[in-house]
Each structure stands twice: as C-alpha cells, then as structure tokens.
Amino acid sequence: MTPANAQSTGWVRDGSGRMMRAEDATAENMEPSQLLRLPCHVLREVFGFLDAKDVARAATTCSTLREVNRSESLWRRMLASKLGTQAEIVLPRALPDERYNAGESKDEPAWKDMFRFWMNPKPNSLEWAEKARGEDLESSRGKFAARYLHRCTAIGDGNKILLFGGQGSGADFFNDLHLLDLKKTPLSLEEVHASGDPPFPRCSGTLTAVGVDGLPGVEVVALFGGSQGFFEGFSNSLCILQGDDGVSIENAAESHRGLTWKEPKVVAENALDGVPDARWGHSAVSWNGNLVLFGGSNTQHCFNDTWILNVSADEEDPKRLLATWRLLKLASDVRPPSRAGQTVSIVNDSLYVFGGCHISDVFNDLWTLDLNSPNPTWREFHVKGTPPAPRVGHAAVVLGDRVVFSGGRGSPTAGAFGTYATADQGLATMQGLTFFEGGFAMLDISRECWMPIQHPIRDGKRGVAFRGGGGDGPTPMDVDGEENDFHMPGLGMDDLEEGADQGVWEHRTGHVMVPAKDGLLVIGGLAYSGDFQNDVQHIKVF
Structure with missing residues (x-):
C-alpha cells in the first residue's frame, strides 16, 4: 500500500525517518x-x-x-x-x-x-582563576614553607595529594609531609606527621603511590632517591609510607594519625643487575600497581635506564614489606639520551619522556616505550606541530590521552616564550639555564600532535610573555607573537624585571602540578626572580 502523502510528492519517510521513493515503500520498511x-x-x-x-x-x-x-x-x-x-x-x-x-x-x-x-582549544582559552600564598592556606597544623624540587603523589581516589620535601632558601632542605584535599573548600595545606624513622631531608627524589602484591586494595607511598645538593651526595634509599593496622593511607592522612615511615627489605630480581644507583632528577610513575623509574643523575653519571619496582608482602616477615627492583630488559639498544630533570608520563600503558638535560644540554625531544610489549623498545615519538622549547625542571599532568606541561627553564630558542632570570647568581642561574619558560603546552597522544601553547588570561587580559632567541634580551610579546607593551595589572615593567613577588604567576621551575576541580593546580617552585614560592595557583580549564 502506498502512503497517501506519496501521491503528491513521490517521496515518503521510512520508519527510521529517512526519505525514500514511494514505490519502494513497504509495510516492513515503513515500521519504525x-x-x-x-x-x-x-x-x-x-x-x-x-x-x-x-x-x-x-x-x-x-x-x-x-x-x-x-x-x-x-x-x-x-x-x-x-x-x-x-x-x-x-x-x-x-x-x-x-x-x-x-x-x-x-x-x-x-x-x-x-x-x-x-x-581544538583556541589561544588564550585557559584562565588564572585564583592564587593563594602558602600563608593563606596554612592551618594550625603547620606551615608550608616556600620551596622547589618538592614532590607529590595522589592517593586514594586522586582527590588527596601528599607533598614531601624540597629545597628552600638558605640551603634549607625539608622532609615534611603536607596534605592537600581537593574536595575541601577553601583549599588548605595541612602538615601531616608520621611515626617511624623519618627520611632524611632532600629534594628531587620521587614520591609515588603503589599497590602491594599479596594485600589486595592496600596502597602505600614509595619515596626513592634524592639529594641535599649536587656536592652533598646522592641517595638510592627507599622509604615506604603506609597506614597502620589495616587503615588506608588515604584515611590515615585525612585523620592525621596512623601513618608510619618504614624501611622495606630491598632486593634485586637479578643479582647481576643489582638495584638503581644513587641519583636525583629522576622520574617515577605508577603503572599496574608498580613503580616505573627512569633517568636521573649523580656526580659520576647521567642515566637513561628504566627500572620496575614491585612492593609485596614479605612471607618471611609479615610486619615488613618486600621491595624488588627489576631492570627492564630492552629489545633494542635504542633509547633516549641520558638525562635528568625530565618528565615521564604514562598514557595507555606507554611511557612518554619529554625534556630534561645532560649538564647544560637541554632537550625537547619526545620518547615513548610500550610497557605491555613483550619486546619493549624505546622509539623517538615524532608528532605534528611545534614542540615546546627545550627545558628542564618542568611539570606534567596527564588528562586522558593528553599531557599538559608547564614551566621549566632552559636556553632561549627562536619562537620560545618566557622570561630571563633577573637574579645575578644563585639557583635561578644554575648551569647557565636562565630562560624561564612560559605558557602551558599540550601533547595530544591520540592525534600525535602538539597543540598550540596556551597562555592563560588573568582579569580578562593576556599576560606578558617574553620571546627568546634574540639580540640584546627579551622583547615583550603578546601570545600571538606581536609586540605589546601590556603588562600585568597593577605592576610596572620595572616590577616585573625586579621579580616583584606578586607578579610571579608562571615562569618557574621545580614546581608540582596536579589535576584539580575545573582544571589544574601549580604549587611552589623557584621563580625567575630567584624567589622560592609557596603559593597554589589555580588554572581554570573547564
């Protein structure tokens, strides 16, 4: 039977709403x-x-x-x-x-x-939402002193962040623990105390939450390596922070009781490989409950080795954990150049190494390693787009299939955006790496491309960025690369050049960055002015 409306038009909609010729219409295909x-x-x-x-x-x-x-x-x-x-x-x-x-x-x-x-984010899509100094976030539970090269890890459901150690002014090194609860309003950095023998004060180690084989659902935090400065020696010590008597480390940290530092029994899976050498500037991530370690350096060596750490219950001593190091055997001699101060991120079971340095040689290459492969092989990951400038001491966060990078320092290259250190000496000029990078770079793993660098706006205006690679010093540029005399509201250019404390929103190194409500948080670091920071920056993304 031909529908009535077909007599005038010759066309009808089938049961799916698609147009079809009337002569093709049947009772069957006219059904929804x-x-x-x-x-x-x-x-x-x-x-x-x-x-x-x-x-x-x-x-x-x-x-x-x-x-x-x-x-x-x-x-x-x-x-x-x-x-x-x-x-x-x-x-x-x-x-x-x-x-x-x-x-x-x-x-x-x-x-x-x-x-x-x-x-497809447009330029200037991110926003500096707010900034709070450490003293604004302090509670009666202790002070978060200004510092850099501290480390952090997410525990539990990812909404609680533990921070450890770092270096401050006057060659001060820290071994304190602080908790940042992302669900609390307002945010607060609360010092957390743990019993047991505390780790020695240090900077540039790694802090990583891992699982425990044989104890389902149990999470501990592994602190590895670090130093009290380049000339003071390096460590390959391993300390474990855990909850007491079956209490999760998340709940123990939140309640401010029941945390203990313990020394595990450390063994090598292969006696010939041993355990990782003492180092700092290495990177570590959690993968399938284990810790994956890459790179770092000490006074004798710069490394490009990859290690897997498994933490398990010790059958011989139930009160002690067993930590087993395994050197990852590669199917090829190809690997990233030795380096320290890089970031290592994990996306879909693959490691991604970006940046770092070997003495004063700074990198912006990108390497990847499939940890699930039966024949793991490093390969340089060539992607579309313009990579960020070479840098060391930057921070990285994984958001799905994308890695976001911020800060760090290096040597200025053509097209780089940032600012030069304003201090004449000290840590801000160490190794001659005096160009502090600006903006937030995004690497899209799935589409294999670098996204345009984001320079967040503040108070509805674009912040100042200095382009490197030219002549007698930095030229003020806006984020589109045009000359611009705009500067941060309330600050003169003299204030910026002198590193006025209130002007340090980015251009820092040795900070940490974590996912947070609506975007990202950047915590602490060493500013281009040579001043240590104890602020928490909120960058609004969504």
Whole structure:
C-alpha cells in the first residue's frame, strides 16, 4: 500500500525517518526502526560508545537521533571519556549555561561546546582563576614553607595529594609531609606527621603511590632517591609510607594519625643487575600497581635506564614489606639520551619522556616505550606541530590521552616564550639555564600532535610573555607573537624585571602540578626572580 502523502510528492519517510521513493515503500520498511523504539536515556547510553564524528552522522538521519545529539549528558559523558580517570576530578558537575529542555531551541548543548573546546582549544582559552600564598592556606597544623624540587603523589581516589620535601632558601632542605584535599573548600595545606624513622631531608627524589602484591586494595607511598645538593651526595634509599593496622593511607592522612615511615627489605630480581644507583632528577610513575623509574643523575653519571619496582608482602616477615627492583630488559639498544630533570608520563600503558638535560644540554625531544610489549623498545615519538622549547625542571599532568606541561627553564630558542632570570647568581642561574619558560603546552597522544601553547588570561587580559632567541634580551610579546607593551595589572615593567613577588604567576621551575576541580593546580617552585614560592595557583580549564 502506498502512503497517501506519496501521491503528491513521490517521496515518503521510512520508519527510521529517512526519505525514500514511494514505490519502494513497504509495510516492513515503513515500521519504525527497533533502535528508535528505545527510550531516549538508553539511546544516549548507546551514543556514548560512538566517537564525535559518528554521533554527528547519526544526528543527520532523523529527528529522534538529532534530539539525542542535543543531550547535555551525552556530551559530558563523551568529554569524560576523553579525560579518562581524571574526569571525576577536573570536570564540574554542571555548566552554568546548560540546556535541560531542548524544545525547539537551536542552541548547541553547553557540554558539546566544551567538548569542542577540549578537542581544538583556541589561544588564550585557559584562565588564572585564583592564587593563594602558602600563608593563606596554612592551618594550625603547620606551615608550608616556600620551596622547589618538592614532590607529590595522589592517593586514594586522586582527590588527596601528599607533598614531601624540597629545597628552600638558605640551603634549607625539608622532609615534611603536607596534605592537600581537593574536595575541601577553601583549599588548605595541612602538615601531616608520621611515626617511624623519618627520611632524611632532600629534594628531587620521587614520591609515588603503589599497590602491594599479596594485600589486595592496600596502597602505600614509595619515596626513592634524592639529594641535599649536587656536592652533598646522592641517595638510592627507599622509604615506604603506609597506614597502620589495616587503615588506608588515604584515611590515615585525612585523620592525621596512623601513618608510619618504614624501611622495606630491598632486593634485586637479578643479582647481576643489582638495584638503581644513587641519583636525583629522576622520574617515577605508577603503572599496574608498580613503580616505573627512569633517568636521573649523580656526580659520576647521567642515566637513561628504566627500572620496575614491585612492593609485596614479605612471607618471611609479615610486619615488613618486600621491595624488588627489576631492570627492564630492552629489545633494542635504542633509547633516549641520558638525562635528568625530565618528565615521564604514562598514557595507555606507554611511557612518554619529554625534556630534561645532560649538564647544560637541554632537550625537547619526545620518547615513548610500550610497557605491555613483550619486546619493549624505546622509539623517538615524532608528532605534528611545534614542540615546546627545550627545558628542564618542568611539570606534567596527564588528562586522558593528553599531557599538559608547564614551566621549566632552559636556553632561549627562536619562537620560545618566557622570561630571563633577573637574579645575578644563585639557583635561578644554575648551569647557565636562565630562560624561564612560559605558557602551558599540550601533547595530544591520540592525534600525535602538539597543540598550540596556551597562555592563560588573568582579569580578562593576556599576560606578558617574553620571546627568546634574540639580540640584546627579551622583547615583550603578546601570545600571538606581536609586540605589546601590556603588562600585568597593577605592576610596572620595572616590577616585573625586579621579580616583584606578586607578579610571579608562571615562569618557574621545580614546581608540582596536579589535576584539580575545573582544571589544574601549580604549587611552589623557584621563580625567575630567584624567589622560592609557596603559593597554589589555580588554572581554570573547564
């Protein structure tokens, strides 16, 4: 039977909403698609397994799927899938301009706009949301002194951050522990005390949360290596921070009791390989409950070795943990040049090494290693786009399939943005690496490309950046590369050149960076002015 409206037009819609010739219409194909019989909330779940291009194509087929495409929850879910495990930390629960009832509105969903932003961020899309100094965040539980080369690790669900050690002014080295709870408002840095023999004060070690084989669900924090300065010797000591009597380390830190530093029994899986040499400036990440260590240096060597540390229950001594080091055997002699001060990030079971230095040679190369491969092999990872300038002492955060880098210092290169150290001597000029990098670089692993460097705005204005690589010194530039006499509100250029403390928003090294609500937090570091910082910067991304 031919539908009545076909007599005048010759065309009809089938059960899926697609146009078809009337002579091809049958009772069978005029029935609604089984897919379209599903409730809208189920369709949104189905769409959540598609990529953005497939969702867009499906939305062109009929009004029902077009309406599903306009769902706020669908696009929030799709963005969350891009951000991986960090989505619950960084994404807001809702956006102020969400549309809950689409009706006939032609406006795009707010979360779809946010998804588009993340996939292709425009310049100046990030924002300095707020800044608080350490004294503003202090509680009765202790002071967070200005420092750099401190270390941090997320514990539990990732919303609690432990910070350890670092170096401050006057050659002060720290071995204190502080807790930053990302769910608390306002934020506070609270000193946490642990029993047992405390680790010696140090900087530039690594602090990494790992699991314990044989004790399901148990998490501990491993502190490895570090130093009290280049001429004071280096360490390969391993200390373990754990909760007492079955209490999780997360709950113990939150309650400020029940934490203990312990020395594990350290062994080598292969006696010929031994254990890692003493070092600082190395990097460590957690992978499948184990610790993966790369690089570092001491007075005799700069390293490019890769180690795996497994922590397990000691069958011979139930009250002690067993720490087993294994040198990763590579299928090829190809590997990154030896270095220290790099970042190592892990995305989809692969390591990504960026930057670092060997004495005064600074790198901006990118290397990757598939840890799941039966024949692990380092390869240089060549991607599209312009890489950030060579640097050391920068920080990195993984957000899904993207790595975000900030800060560090090196030697100025053509096109680099940053500022020169204003101190004549001291740590800010060490090794002659006096150019402090600016902006936030993003590496998209899936698309194998560098995104344009982001220079966050503050008070609705673009911050000043100095371009390196030229003539008699830095030339003020805006983030589009045009000459600009704009400077930070309330500060003269003389203040910037003298390193006025209130002007140090970026251009720092030896800081830490963590995912946080709506974006990122940068904590502490050494500024281009030579001043140690104890502030917490909030960079709004979402």
